[in-house]
Amino acid sequence: MTSPYRLLGPAERRRYWRAYAERTIPALVTLALIGAMTAPLFVSVPAVPDFALLAVFVWASFQPGLMPPWLAFAIGCVADLLFALPLGVHATLLPVTVVVVRIVDARFADHRYAFDWLFAALVIAGFAVLEWQLLAIAGVDGPLAPLLVQAGTTILAYPAVVGLMAAIQRRLQAGR
């Protein structure tokens, strides 16, 4: 905003607030996906993809400014509380994911789809192993296998989440 708020006309004020509201959309979409993960569907294997990780990963790549590490931390706290995990597992690993995505995006400009998917797969696998370790630190000792199964479904769910986020991103840019 270049001129004081009082000097703005009604249309400009609406645009001003709308621009602010749009900045919250990545966070809101991510929270909605986390909420969807608590649907009362019971599957015998941990087949539900970790949408929290995927959403944070994709937004950190599409809109780094709108998915800073502190926001990933807040989202991670909500995810831990809703998934009945020790508080701090997602709250630590999601900011780490954002930092890793930022570093890799700064180093490699290659954004072909296959490269992105491969990179996502590596991040997701690393996430599963680190999650295992952090759970052990928090006092929950368990096998690695369920986490790897979930990592597999998360990798498979990547294209769908990228498609959804890309559609939202295009809508946002078209609105401007």
Place this chain on the structure above:
Amino acid sequence: MDWPPARRTSYARREQNLALIGAVVTGAVLATGLLLLVLSRVNPAYSTRLRIAAVSAVAPLWSTLRPPFDAAGDAAGALGDYIDTVPRARRLAAENAALRRALQDRAALAADNAALHRLVRVAVPSPGLIVVARFAGASSGSYARTAMIAAGTRDGVFPGQTVRADDGLVGRTAEAGAHATRLLLLTDATSRVPVTIVRTGQPALAVGAAGRLLEVRDRGGAEVPLVRGDRLVTSGAGGLFAPQIPVAVVVDPRAEPPRALPFADPATIGFVAVTRAYLPMPDLPVAAAAAVPVPREARRR
């Protein structure tokens, strides 16, 4: 000339400052995350109130969203029932006759058992039904296998109560808010249920493994090998679960530890019943008055 003079900051310097602040904030965020983890280990209960708030926010949402889908499912089921009526009626009549015979035997046994209980003066607590509720949420990521129901302390549900369905044990209540409760399912990696193996009478623990099956661990008594089809029922040890609630059936006796399939599958259960803990919590012993004089500094004001 204007006053104050226009600030002359270079763009690069501003960027540098912002990057520095960003790095500091990121470091602080990561440190906070790790601190939270350590706190979780030291005191797992510190986030209970936050968890209850999160569950209370989500459970009403799902219990509101669920009915249309349930209605659609019920309609499809009703159509199937209508087509299947005659064979089903015949099947049920046969089953009913068999069950009536079994019931007669059971009534005799129950009377026998009650007489024996009276003879040796066994006190059998009767766990009362608190509420019947429908699942309103689940978390099936990674290790945690929990479900939510839209009933809470207002309905008399508190942590540490038994949750069962028609088929068998479902789990226990873990965290209760005013209107929503989180249930710990049998398959959760932290779930431990004291069971008895019906055929051998051995005590054991049915341990959740974050998958479809339970692990049968810590079997006591003689080393009798398990066989496929061995039934596990609650033993009543610990006082939370009443004895003789069906828990699981052994499906893989050769594995180490052996694996058992729970009777109650949350995917197919509509409603669960929350019942009181089998034995009431013991009263804390009243501390005897100290016989020695207490120094003034140690007295409570």
